[in-house]
Amino acid sequence: MRNTRRTTLRSVAVAAGAVTLLALPVGSAFADSPAVAEPEVLPGIEQPSVDPSVPPTTAPPVGSKPVVRTYVTAVKLADGSVAKVYRIGSNHYEADILAGSTKLDTLVSKGGAASYGQNNGLHVVLQPNGTVTSWMDGSPKPQPQPKRYVKPEIRKESSVRIALPDWRVAKLVDGTHGKRAEISRPDGRLLAVIDPERPSTYQDGWTYKLVRDGKRVKFVVIDGKGGGNSWVYDFNGRLIEKYTVAPAR
Template sequence: MRSTRRTPRRTTLRTAAVVVGAAAVLAVPVGSAFADSSAGAPVAPVIVRLADGAVAKVYKTGPNRFEADIFAGSTKLDTLVSRGGGVAYGRTDGLRVVLQPNGGVTSWMEGGEKSRPKPKAQAPAPVRVVMPDGRIAKLVDGAAGGERAVISLRGGEVLGTIDLRHPSAVHDGWTYELVRDGERVKFVVIDGRGGGSGWVYDFGSGKLVETYGAGAGAGVRAGAGSGGLR
């Protein structure tokens, strides 16, 4: 009788390495390597090299069930089990390993891009406005307290601050206001001693967008209950 020798099927593993900063992410699809297991043929473990040089020996131990033994040299560090379509996670000395429901393995090292602090967004620089009374207003946007205006003398001495919670203040007969106009904020300066003339500035740019004389009104008025500068 002639005997036929079957050449063992060879499976080639393809490893995709994605380097992000100092973290190497290795993703290995190994589900196809277990294709013969459903027919009852014994299947050797699939060996996957992990991000820190350790290895994972991946076995298919049943329908929708995979196990991965993690080794550093001859030392077994951990065993991950994925069953019923679930994902298994492992962590050892900064190495993170994920066993996927199809037997695929992903690994990366902590301390790379994921753990780096993200640069903080820088707030816009204040807009400087020289007001008709000779004083200076610095219009500050994007700060923790929201829009605010810092009123000071030319020499730099700060007289006080107004914001949208305390939008109006009076100093030496001059009124300073923050007025919300839809989605925009305007900065208004009113000369109370000179008959009520007013100057309206765009908060974002500091540009003068409107002026009005005594009694004109033009849709801008001093807020009720104005207090002293804080």
């Protein structure tokens, strides 16, 4: 980034009571550190010769599986750079820190430990759940937001009683499990209950049923003895429709 001197990366994996320094590739601007001295060559000991035209070969461990990085999201950081988050496995996430097309660092959170990096006043933390937070020097460190408690809605039951054309009584109930109608005799004896699962009943030539009309549920009473006259109520107990069948000639 702005610093062109030879630098090394420094990332810190933060666990409970432990700080681990992660060795990172040379060339990043994350946390400058002095150049590492070349190892001393002692007299009488030759350096191993290396043919630059022959690439080194390393046999992969037997039974090892290739690492698969699954892209999760991209997060814009406090200085305008971007963290691209990848899921590697259970409790294992990585975040590539990018300034344009230049990768500055890769933070690794594994085994429940957060990973921390900094560069030119930018601080970045990759949390164990794959979320990323960042802030600049002089700005307050973001605090985890507490989970907001949402009080469950407690739906109260309401009901209304209406006298039916057959002199029976219907109790229309709007309850926690939906709407229902309880059909009783005038003396209070319960005859039938209808609801969306059992939407109709037949009693002595009269039919009682629940009918859904869009978002509204209607209670319908049909006089089978009188030729099919019908009455329609809403669940406030109001008569909203009435149909009269013309007598046969």
